Amino acid sequence: MKTVAHTAIEPGILYFGTPVVLISTTNEDETVNLAPMSSAFWLGWRAVLGLGARSKTTQNLLRTREGVLNLPSEALAPQVDRLAMTTGSDPVPAGKQERGYFHVADKFARAGLTPVPSSTVGPPRVAECPVAMEVVVEAVHPVGDDGGVLAFEVRVQRVWVHEEIRLAGTEDHIDPDRWRPLVMSFQKFYGLGPQVHPSTLARIPERLYRGPDIDRARRVPGAPEVGQQV
Template identity: 50%
Template sequence: MNAPITAPTTAAIRSDVAAEHVTITPSILYFGTPVVLLSTENEDGSANLAPMSSAWALGQTIVLGLGRDGQSARNLAARPELVINLPAPAQWREVERLAPLTGRDPVPASKHAGCRFEPDKFGAAALRPEPSRTVRPPRVAQCPLQLEASAARIGPDVSGAFVIVEAVVRMVHADPRIVVPGTQHIDPQRWSPLIYNFRHYFGLGPQLGHSYRSETPRD
């Protein structure tokens, strides 16, 4: 039997050595994005909790990309309040428990064949809801970062298969262990988001450097 071929790690790919690139057609483009657990309010007042990995920040606005047929998109169209919960790398198993679940019944035809309806997402993932301060949907108590927000603009993407949500953050809750003492800053050496890298879960590696705009200690 031939020995398995081991792909080079990112650290092993030297930035000063050019390589002849190949043209590929990947099925997805999750090239390393943070995982978010999105809590929204269902029509009956219960909470829906959904994992997603298309989110980025622009000032105090978080831009989210959601599946058009999911419960989260349906909820936000009617009730714009939400919580953007960011899990730590060690919580990937809880995230994966949520992955095959949907709050839609019946399950939309666009969902993966292994997807099933689950009304109690928090219970299914062994996560604890925590009351929010400024919005109705609950926070995920175990997540180190929780952003209470309101969807200010919702619209389709160019393909029509997704919904783009622009959410304005109202309040940020942080585990004190990841905050620089005496400041309003997250300590990037103590906080690592859970990263979704081509459908695999990762955390961040060691610090490589810092931006000239950094306001946190640089040692």
């Protein structure tokens, strides 16, 4: 294999490619905010979300300590893009005004998406998203020195999926060949291509990764039985 030299650069952002998440949260007046983001990763039944400290989603998560992480498929890129440059904050924060953001009260209507009730948290799920995870906030950590970004550690209480992405013949497995997440890389939308190489890690049964948060989720009041469709 030919050796290629590296070049030192200083890009303004380091978004090398992560799934898009639509976070639904509850506003002070009991209306719903829906916001796209892509600074998220998962460990077991927990996720870490990187959010601007002054965003409406951040304010709602800090106040209510709950939300829903809706994962759109690549087919929902147009709907997600309708939420670009919008904010649930009124007035619009100065930093977002500078970037051209504007206030939208009903984000579901603007995106053309459908809210459906959650089972363990107040904010609704997005019906069109193939994956929706009801979460509660476990911890909040400042990121950087200027206080402009917060990292939320959230715990998943319930996972909902469309039947079309569930692995045939299993109760609780996702078929990675049928799940096509919407991915953002350097502010542009992409999908996934086919598997490029067999994975040695895929030989490990998923059940060996199951942690105590799954048993904890089963004890949440109102949590539906696995396999129940709502």
